[in-house]
Amino acid sequence: xxxxxxxxxxxxxxxxxxxxxxxxxxxxxxxxxxxxxxxxxxxxxxxxxxxxxxxxxxxxxxxxxxxxxxxxxxxxxxxxxxxxxxxxxxxxxxxxxxxxxxxxxxxxxxxxxxxxxxxxxxxxxxxxxxxxxxxxxxxxxxxxxxxxxxxxxxxxxxxxxxxxxxxxxxxxxxxxxxxxxxxxxxxxxxxxxxxxxxxxxxxxxxxxxxxxxxxxxxxxxxxxxxxxxxxxxxxxxxxxxxxxxxxxxxxxxxxxxxxxxxxxxxxxxxxxxxxxxxxxxxxxxxxxxxxxxxxxxxxxxxxxxxxxxxxxxxxxxxxxxxxxxxxxxxxxxxxxxxxxxxxxxxxxxxxxxxxxxxxxxxxxxxxxxxxxxxxxxxxxxxxxxxxxxxxxxxxxxxxxxxxxxxxxxxxxxxxxxxxxxxxxxxxxxxxxxxxxxxxxxxxxxxxxxxxxxxxxxxxxxxxxxxxxxxxxxxxxxxxxxxxxxxxxxxxxxxxxxxxxxxxxxxxxxxxxxxxxxxxxxxxxxxxxxxxxxxxxxxxxxxxxxxxxxxxxxxxxxxxxxxxxxxxxxxxxxxxxxxxxxxxxxxxxxxxxxxxxxxxxxxxxxxxxxxxxxxxxxxxxxxxxxxxxxxxxxxxxxxxxxxxxxxxxxxxxxxxxxxxxxxxxxxxxxxxxxxxxxxxxxxxxxxxxxxxxxxxxxxxxxxxxxxxxxxxxxxxxxxxxxxxxxxxxxxxxxxxxxxxxxxxxxxxxxxxxxxxxxxxxxxxxxxxxxxxxxxxxxxxxxxxxxxxxxxxxxxxxxxxxxxxxxxxxxxxxxxxxxxxxxxxxxxxxxxxxxxxxxxxxxxxxxxxxxxxxxxxxxxxxxxxxxxxxxxxxxxxxxxxxxxxxxxxxxxxxxxxxxxxxxxxxxxxxxxx
Numbered sequence: 081x082x083x084x085x086x087x088x089x090x091x092x093x094x095x096x097x098x099x100x101x102x103x104x105x106x107x108x109x110x111x112x113x114x115x116x117x118x119x120x121x122x123x124x125x126x127x128x129x130x131x132x133x134x135x136x137x138x139x140x141x142x143x144x145x146x147x148x149x150x151x152x153x154x155x156x157x158x159x160x161x162x163x164x165x166x167x168x169x170x171x172x173x174x175x176x177x178x179x180x181x182x183x184x185x186x187x188x189x190x191x192x193x194x195x196x197x198x199x200x201x202x203x204x205x206x207x208x209x210x211x212x213x214x215x216x217x218x219x220x221x222x223x224x225x226x227x228x229x230x231x232x233x234x235x236x237x238x239x240x241x242x243x244x245x246x247x248x249x250x251x252x253x254x255x256x257x258x259x260x261x262x263x264x265x266x267x268x269x270x271x272x273x274x275x276x277x278x279x280x281x282x283x284x285x286x287x288x289x290x291x292x293x294x295x296x297x298x299x300x301x302x303x304x305x306x307x308x309x310x311x312x313x314x315x316x317x318x319x320x321x322x323x324x325x326x327x328x329x330x331x332x333x334x335x336x337x338x339x340x341x342x343x344x345x346x347x348x349x350x351x352x353x354x355x356x357x358x359x360x361x362x363x364x365x366x367x368x369x370x371x372x373x374x375x376x377x378x379x380x381x382x383x384x385x386x387x388x389x390x391x392x393x394x395x396x397x398x399x400x401x402x403x404x405x406x407x408x409x410x411x412x413x414x415x416x417x418x419x420x421x422x423x424x425x426x427x428x429x430x431x432x433x434x435x436x437x438x439x440x441x442x443x444x445x446x447x448x449x450x451x452x453x454x455x456x457x458x459x460x461x462x463x464x465x466x467x468x469x470x471x472x473x474x475x476x477x478x479x480x481x482x483x484x485x486x487x488x489x490x491x492x493x494x495x496x497x498x499x500x501x502x503x504x505x506x507x508x509x510x511x512x513x514x515x516x517x518x519x520x521x522x523x524x525x526x527x528x529x530x531x532x533x534x535x536x537x538x539x540x541x542x543x544x545x546x547x548x549x550x551x552x553x554x555x556x557x558x559x560x561x562x563x564x565x566x567x568x569x570x571x572x573x574x575x576x577x578x579x580x581x582x583x584x585x586x587x588x589x590x591x592x593x594x595x596x597x598x599x600x601x602x603x604x605x606x607x608x609x610x611x612x613x614x615x616x617x618x619x620x621x622x623x624x625x626x627x628x629x630x631x632x633x634x635x636x637x638x639x640x641x642x643x644x645x646x647x648x649x650x651x652x653x654x655x656x657x658x659x660x661x662x663x664x665x666x667x668x669x670x671x672x673x674x675x676x677x678x679x680x681x682x683x684x685x686x687x688x689x690x691x692x693x694x695x696x697x698x699x700x701x702x703x704x705x706x707x708x709x710x711x712x713x714x715x716x717x718x719x720x721x722x723x724x725x726x727x728x729x730x731x732x733x734x735x736x737x738x739x740x741x742x743x744x745x746x747x748x749x750x751x752x753x754x755x756x757x758x759x760x761x762x763x764x765x766x767x768x769x770x771x772x773x774x775x776x777x778x779x780x781x782x783x784x785x786x787x788x789x790x791x792x793x794x795x796x797x798x799x800x801x802x803x804x805x806x807x808x809x810x811x812x813x814x815x816x817x818x819x820x821x822x823x824x825x826x827x828x829x830x831x832x833x834x835x836x837x838x839x840x841x842x843x844x845x846x847x848x849x850x851x852x853x854x855x856x857x858x859x860x861x862x863x864x865x866x867x868x869x870x871x872x873x874x875x876x877x878x879x880x881x882x883x884x885x886x887x888x889x890x891x892x893x894x895x896x897x898x899x900x901x902x903x904x905x906x907x908x909x910x911x912x913x914x915x916x917x918x919x920x921x922x923x924x925x926x927x928x929x930x931x932x933x934x935x936x937x938x939x940x941x942x943x944x945x946x947x948x949x950x951x952x953x954x955x956x957x958x959x960x961x962x963x964x965x966x967x968x969x970x971x972x973x974x975x976x977x978x979x980x981x982x983x984x985x986x987x988x989x990x991x
Contacts, residue, residue, distance in 0.1 A: 096147075096148040096149060096222050096223070097145060097146070097147040097148055097149065097222065097223045097224075097225065098147060098148075098149040098150070098151070098213070098214070098217045098222050098223070098224045098225070098354065098357065099141065099142070099145050099147035099149070099150050099151075099224075099225050099227060100151055100153065100210045100213055100214060100224065100225070100226045100227070101138065101150075101151070101152040101153070101226075101227045101228075102153060102206050102207065102210060102226070102227065102228035102229065102230060102233070103134075103152040103153055103154040103187070103191075103198070103206060104154055104155050104206055105206070105228045105229040105230045105246075106134055106137055106138070106227065106228070106229060106246060107130050107131075107134050107180070107183070107184065107187055108130075108180070108229065109133070109137075109229040109246050109247075110129070110130045110131075110132070110133025110134045110136075110137060111129060111130035111133070111177075111179075111180045111183070113133055114129040114130070114132060114133045120132055122373070122374060122375045126182070126186075126374070127179045127180075127182055127183055128183065128186070128374050128375070128376070129183075130180055130183040130187070131183050131186050131187045131190060131374065132374075132376060132379075134187050134190075135187075135190060135376070135379060136379075137227075137246065138152075138227075139382075139383075141225075141227055141244065141255075145225055147225065147359065148358065148359060149217075149222070149354060149357040149358055149359065150196055150197065150357060150359050151196075151197045151198075151199050151213060151357045152191055152196055152197070152198055152199070153198075153199045153200060153206040153207075153209040153210050153213075154184075154188070154198060154199075154200040154206055155200070155205050155206050156200050156201070156202050156518055159203075162205075162341050162897070186374070189370060190367070190370060192366075192523070192524075193362065193363050193366040193367040193370050194362045194363075194367060195359075195360040195361060195362055195363060196359075197352070197356060197357050199213070199351070199352060200518060201348065201350070201351060202516055202518070202727075203890060203898065203901065204345060204348055207230065207232055207233060207344050208344055208345040208346075208348060209348065209351065210226055210228075210233060210236070210344075211233075211236055211344035211345060211346040212345065212346050212347060212348040212351050213351070213354060213357070214226065214236055214241050214346075215346045215347075216353070216354050217240075217241075217354050218238065218240045218241060220354060221240075222240070222354070223240055223241075224240055224241040224242070225241075225242055225243075225244060226241065226242070226243045226244065227244050227246065228243065228244070228245060228246065229245065229246045229247070231245065231274075232274075232278075232283075232342070232344065233344070234258065234263060234271055234274045235271055235272060235274040235275050235342075235343070235344060236271070236344060237258055237259060237260055237263055237271035238260065238271065239259075239260065242257060242258060242259045243257070243258045244256070244257050244258075245257070245258065267300065268300070268304050269300070269303055269304060273303050273307065273308070275339055275342050275343045276303050276307070276308050276309050276339065277296075277299050277300060277303050278290070278338060278339065278341075278342035279309050279335050279336065279338045279339030279342060280294050280298075280299035280302060280303065280309065280312075280335055280338075281294055281295060281296045281298075281299035281300075282294075282338050283338075283342065286341070288338045288341045288342060289334050289337075289338055290331075290334065290335070290338045291327055291328060291330075291331030291334055291335050291338075292327060292330070292331055292334070293323075293327040293331075294324070294327055294328070294331070298324060302319070302324075306318075309335055309336065309339055312328070313328070313332060313335075316328060316329065340897070345893075345895050345898065347893065347894045347895070348889070348893070349889035349890075349892040349893060350876075350887070350889035362383075364385055367383070367385055368380060368385040371385060400450050401453060401559045401560045401563050402450065402451070402452045402453070403452070403453050403454075403455055403559045404452050404453070404454045404455070404460070405454070405455040405456075405457070405458075405459035405460045406459055406460055407460055407461075407464040407465070407468060410454075410460075410464075410465065410468035410469065411468065413444075413452060413454075414468060414469060414471065414472045416446065416448075416449055417444065417446050417449075417472055417478065418471075418472060418475070418478060420446040420447045420448055420449065421447075421477065421478055421479065422446060422447065422478060422479040422480070422481065422503065423444050423445065423446045423472075423478065423479075423480060423481070424444070424445045424446070424480075424481040424482065424566055424567075424569035424570045424573075425442055425443065425444055425480060425481070425482045425485075425488075425566065425569075426442065426443045426482065426483065426562055426565055426566040426569065427439065427441070427442045427443075427482075427488050428440045428441045428442070428558070428562065429487070429488070429491060431487070433711070434607070434709075434711040434713075434714070434716075434718040435490075435494050435605070435711065435713065435714065435718060436713075437487075437490075437491040437494060438462070439456050439462055439465070439491065440455075440456055440457065441453060441454060441455050441456055441457075441558065441559075441562065442454050442456070443559070443562035443563045443565070443566035444566065445563070445566045445567050445569070445570065451563050451566060451567060452563075453558070453559035453560075453562055453563050455559070466492075466495055466497060470497055473492065473497055473498070473499055473500070474497060474498050474499075474500050475500060475501060476500040476501045477501065478501050479501050479503035480499065480501050480502055480503055481503055481504045481505075481506075481569050481570055481573050482504075482505060482506070482569060483505065483506045483507050483522045483525075483569060483572075484505065484507045484520075484522075485499070485502065485505045485597060486505075486597050486600060486601045486604075486723070487601075489502075489597065489598055489601040490601040490604055490605055493601060493602065493605045494605065499598075502594060502597065502598065503573075504573040504576075504577065504594070505594060505597055506522070506525060506569065506572050506573050506576055507520045507522075507525075507724060508589070508593050508594060508597065508723060508724065509573065509576035509577065509579075509580060509589060510525050510576060511593075511723070511724035512580060512583075512585050512588060512589055512593060512884065512885075513576065513579050513580065513583065513585075513885075514887070515724075515726070515727045515728075515729070515884075515885070515886060516727050516886070516887055520724055522565065522572075525572060525576075526565075526568050526572055529572055529575040529576065530568060530571055530572060530575065532568060583883065583885065584883050585883050585884070585885075587882065587883070588882045588883050588884055588917070591921075591924075592882065592917060592920050592921055592924065593723065593920070595924045595928075596723060596920050596923060596924055597723065598927075599923050599924055599927045599939065600721040600723060600731070602927065602938065602939070603721055603939060603940055603941065603942070604718050604719065604720060604721060605718070606716075606758075606938050606940050606950065607711070607714060607716030607717055607718040607719075607940065608716055608717050608719070608738065608755050608940050608941055608948075608987075609714075609715060609716050609755070609756050609757060609758050610706065610710050610715065610716065610717055610754055610755060610756070611753075611754045611755075611756050611986075612707075612710065612715065612754075614753060614754040614756075615703060615706060615707060615754040616707075618703060618750060618751065618753075618754060619699060619703045619704075619707075622695050622698055622699045622703060622747075623699070625691075625695050625747075626692065626695050626696060626699065629688055629691055629692040629695065630643065630692065632688050633685060633688050633689060633692060636683075636684055636685040636688065637652045637656065637657075637685060638656070639652075643689065643692060644696070646671045649671045649689065650669045650670075650671050652685075653669070653671065653679070653683075653685070653686070654669045657683055657685065659679055659682055659683060659686075660679070660682070673690065673693070676689060676690055677690070694745060694747070694748070695747070698742065698747065698748055698751070702741070702742065702748075702751050703751070705736055706736060706751075706754075709735060709736050716758075717736065717738070719733045719734065719735060719736060719737075719738045719941075720733070720734050720735050721733055721942070722734060726916075727886050727905075727909070728886065728908075728909055728912045728913045728916055729880065729884050729913045729916035729917060729920075730912070730913075730916040730944070731916070731920070731942055738941060738943065739943045739944065741943075743991075749988060749991065750988065752986065752987035752988035752991065753986045753987070753988040753989075754986070755986060755987035755988075756985065756986045756987075757950050757985070758950060761952060761953060762937075762950050762951060762952055762953065763950075763951055763953055763956065763983055763984070763985060764948060764949070764950060764951070764983065764984050764985070764986065764987060764989075764990050765948070765949045765951045765956070765959060765960065765963065765981065765982075765983055765990070766946055766947070766948050766981070766982050766983075766984070766987075766990035766991070767946065767947045767948075767949070767963040767964070767967055767979050767980070767981050768945055768946040768947075768979065768980045768981075768982075769915075769918075769919065769945040769946070769967065769977065769978070769979060769980075770978040770979065770980055771796060771978075772915045772918065772919075772945050772977065773825075773828050773911050773912060773915050773945075774786075774790075774796055774824055774825075774828065775790055775973060775975045775976075775977065776881070776910075776911050776914045776915055776918075776973070777827070777828055777861065777864075777911055778790055778973075778974065778975050779881075779973040779974045779975060780864060780881070780910060780911065780914070781858070781860040781861045781863065781864035782860045782864075782974070783858045783859065783860025783861050783864075784860065785803065785857060785858055785860075786858055786860070786861070786975075787974050787975055790975035790976065791975060791976070794809075795817075796824065797817050797818075797820045797821040797824060798812045798817050798820070800820040800821075800823065800824055800854070800857075801816040801817050801819070801820035803854075803857040803858075804820055804823065804850060804853045804854050804857055805819075805820070805853075819840055819850065822836065822839050822840055823836065823850050823851065823854050826839070826851075827851070827854060827855075827861060827865075828907075828908060828911050828912075829904065829907075829908050830865075830903060830904030830905075830906075830907040830908055831851075833847040833848040833851055834847070836850065836851065865907055868906050868907060868910060869891070869903050869906050869907070872888050872891050872902070872906035873891040873892065873906075876888065876889065876891075876892075878905075878906050878909050878910055879910065879913075880909070880910050880913035880914040880916075880917050881910070881914040881917065881971065882914065882917040884913050884914075884916075884917060886905065886909045886913065888902045888905055888906055888909075889902075890902030890905070891903065891906060914971075915945065917971075918970045918971045918977070919942065919944075919945060919947070919967075919970070921970040921971065922947065922966050922967040922970040923939060923942060923947065925966035925967075925969075925970065926939055926947065926949070926962060926963060926966045926967070927939055929962050929966060930949075930959070930962065933958075933962075935952065935955050935958070935959065936952045936955065937949055937950065937951040937952050937955045937959045938950055947963065947967070948987070948990070949963060956983070960981055963979065963981065964979050964981065967979045
């Protein structure tokens with residue numbers, strides 16, 4: 081991560097204009113401004129109204145402001161420090177409409193084509209990024225204009241920073257401009273007071289509570305009179321209205337919390353420096369191709385892209401491109417690549433469903449050759465290409481380089497082929513170097529590592545492959561585009577390899593992550609069989625339970641109502657049944673799960689509502705969700721296993737997320753019964769690491785007491801209870817063991833005394849005592865906790881046992897909540913990340929050993945610390961030995977790694 085320091089007094093002050101754009105806010109405004117009964121879309125149904133409106137708004141203000149520096153900031157999906165500070169932050173906000181969400185990646189493509197810098201950072205909102213960049217720009221003497229649709233940025237207004245607020249009226253966007261004088265004239269308070277105002281009145285759109293009963297009008301009067309929340313509470317006796325005073329007294333904590341939530345964070349370590357925001361010429365060819373696909377004819381003419389794009393493409397076209405579309409030409413090609421001993425590849429493929437692919441083309445480059453583009457279709461059939469290329473693809477000695485190759489490997493498996501000789505995947509390499517990126521687009525990596533700008537085909541940039549739409553739209557230009565990109569793959573892989581070597585991550589890459597690509601592709605290929613009849617029977621069982629609970633809830637309420645309506649449910653609970661109000665929101669009394677749990681002993685209806693919600697979630701999320709993704713061709717779920725998503729190194733699963741199948745409730749666990757072997761000749765074997773994270777903690781911390789307990793095969797939770805609570809092991813009760821278990825795992829995740837008190841239902845003082853006593857009994861753990869935070873702060877990152885890095889700029893934050901998050905991540909990442917590394921090593925070893933022995937048994941799922949192997953019944957004993965040996969020998973620790981094995985005819989039975 082690049083670390084940026086703000087300018088010093090000795091640095092030359094830059095006097096230029098910076099335009100900062102709140103991307104999410106403007107896109108949202110544009111979406112609703114150009115909507116109505118029929119939203120703008122392309123002929124193939126792609127929604128474009130938000131993108132079109134966004135580009136027009138942006139271009140208009142670029143003409144008006146003519147800034148030398150420009151940046152568009154976006155929110156990311158990951159929780160921010162505000163979510164960690166307050167669980168309810170934005171909790172009520174509905175997700176984006178799918179018609180808008182689908183346009184977010186498109187507008188980012190447009191910005192990339194316009195060579196406009198995008199800024200986004202996990203843990204922070206777009207407002208925070210704008211706040212930090214505007215502060216740095218002010219310090220450099222620059223003029224700043226903020227373009228937004230959100231009044232939250234009023235707090236950033238200064239003599240150097242003005243806000244241009246986009247509002248939507250009658251389907252049209254209008255702009256209001258604010259400097260300090262304009263804000264004072266309209267609202268009667270200075271910019272910095274807007275944080276104080278939000279602290280009192282809250283913000284319903286973000287679910288910031290404010291002081292209950294204090295609206296905007298009253299809050300504005302109070303801030304005008306007292307200036308700040310601090311001063312208000314110091315002089316609370318001067319508030320004349322008694323009712324207002326009482327509300328303020330009762331809501332003091334909420335006022336200060338709301339103020340923290342509303343305050344924009346203006347110090348963000350690791351954020352790009354302002355110098356990187358200098359405007360660049362747009363990529364006219366790329367923008368022309370993109371606007372053509374989006375059917376923005378008026379924008380093409382307005383920006384005069386047609387002529388400029390043609391000239392730009394002609395200039396780039398000056399490379400020799402050999403296109404092969406006949407089977408007889410492939411023999412020569414295979415021979416040349418075989419002699420070269422290596423090839424870089426970039427493919428274009430269409431995926432229409434699980435295990436359903438069509439290859440359109442592939443670009444290939446190799447040492448000593450100019451490279452070729454192979455067009456697969458009418459002249460060269462897919463089967464002909466694969467038959468000719470099989471010897472090359474399956475030759476271990478010929479090294480293959482590419483980007484995002486897992487899907488290509490999966491495609492070949494479907495066709496009965498293997499890709500051997502995988503030498504480097506640039507997406508995996510970039511992920512190891514920086515696991516916190518939101519994406520690993522090929523074009524962005526090329527631009528970052530090679531300083532090269534790529535072709536106009538946005539499909540190439542996204543994943544290293546393109547869509548059939550790109551093939552159909554621009555067939556004459558595709559070969560040159562792909563070949564240019566392909567020629568950069570080898571250089572990109574070289575640069576990434578140098579960085580991996582510099583980070584001492586070669587073993588992590590070549591022995592763990594790269595071999596795992598094939599393992600995950602194989603797991604996706606085999607999939608997990610679903611008993612559809614069993615799933616439908618379970619759905620019927622849930623429906624019967626929901627109907628039964630509905631009638632019982634109606635009876636207890638004395639009337640029928642919409643149980644799914646929080647408003648109607650709140651009316652029944654708090655007005656009709658007079659249950660005490662535990663927590664209040666802007667829209668009324670809370671009916672969230674946490675609140676209902678507190679009320680569950682007060683009326684019979686409450687546990688019924690909680691059970692009803694659980695059954696509804698099981699039905700909608702899991703039963704209906706699973707039914708929608710079962711492949712009709714195989715009767716299986718072919719989940720996608722993602723290798724480049726988590727910052728800790730854990731594998732994630734999507735379409736569907738098989739790692740999120742319920743385990744807490746018996747009824748939820750029953751869903752696992754529908755996951756079965758492919759046929760009766762197979763059985764399922766689940767192998768689960770026993771307390772792997774605690775064993776890694778013992779190893780990393782070197783704590784002698786913990787190491788001794790594991791070496792002696794003691795019950796670690798009972799041993800901890802004995803030490804912490806000062807009782808002999810034989811006198812440890814189930815309650816004491818349960819509390820010790822909570823402390824054990826809580827320490828791994830950097831738990832606070834407050835969180836532990838909530839988990840155990842004890843006071844914060846008791847929880848603090850437990851933690852202190854734990855650390856006294858395990859002094860090595862205390863030393864580890866102190867040292868890892870110190871080292872993480874000094875280095876800017878922490879590492880796992882296998883050198884996986886997680887960068888933590890949060891450790892240097894001036895914001896308490898952000899810094900606390902960084903400290904928890906510093907404690908947990910080496911432990912959780914090392915556990916992820918170890919299970920990946922085990923996966924590779926198990927996969928290779930099963931393959932070496934020619935077994936039909938195969939690895940089909942990984943869930944956190946557990947592996948599931950679909951095992952041929954006659955191979956059971958041998959597979960069990962393989963799993964135990966491969967998993968327990970995956971790493972050499974100061975304590976033994978132990979594996980628990982269980983058999984079953986369905987997933988439920990293995991648990």
